[in-house]
Amino acid sequence: MLNRHVSIFIGGTLISLGLNLFLTPHRLLDGGVIGLALILRYLWGVKTGLAIILLSLPIFSAVWLFDRRMLLNSFYGMLVSSLLIDVLSPLQGTVQSPVLFGALFGGLLVGTGVGLMLRFGTSTGGTDLLAQLIADRFHWNAGILIFVIDAAIIGSGSFILEAVQLFHTFLVISAVGLSTSLCLRKEPESA
Structure with missing residues (x-):
């Protein structure tokens, strides 16, 4: 059984590999804070990880009011x-991969990393943390919430994408949402 520290490291590694090997080379976006950080990278060359930290700080401040345990675990994961x-x-x-493969495989890696972290009560912060807080409060699926938030952010960031990149970016968030949801799916109880 994985513990939280191992799941954070494995999840963070999967996210990093998905971004660095598959999404960034094709100038594709993910959603959430990662997507916003990628937009900053593509526009001004800002380091993606640093941008994630800076963009997540206001969300962490807001979550501090509701669930400090979740905040501390997610801050570490972020x-x-x-x-x-x-x-x-x-x-x-x-x-070197075709853009379709990069979008799908990169999205699956990122989503699996996010889902693994969420399954062990942590996240990468940002909108994942916000989705996890809402999901816990209302018993909703965090993967679906992440998908909706991601689509909204990508829509707002579409000004830097060509039509082909935008299409493949929607494939990315679909793959992220699917793999995150599968990681969070509850196992049926055996009799």
Whole structure:
């Protein structure tokens, strides 16, 4: 059985590999704070992990009021995944893949990383943390909430994407939402 620290490291590594090997080389977006950080990277060259940390701070401040345990676990998850994203950024361009494969496989890696972290009570912070807080309060599926938030952010960031990139970016968030939801799916209880 995985413990929280191992799940954070594995989840952060999967997210980092998905971004660095598959999404960034094709200038694709994810949703949420990661998507906003990628927009900053594509526009001004800001380090993705650093941007995630800075963009997540206001959300962490708001969550502090509702669930401090979730906040502390997620802050740790956000720091680990953000550092891994920047540490592994030299891997960008080492895998040559068609954009369709990059969108789908990158999305599956990112979503599995996010889902693994959510399954163990942590997240990468940002809108994942917000979705997890809402899901816990209203008993909704966090993966579906993440998908809705991601679609809204990508829609607002579409000004930097060409039509082909926008199409593939929606494939990314679909793959992220699917793999996150599968990771969070409850196992049927055996009799």
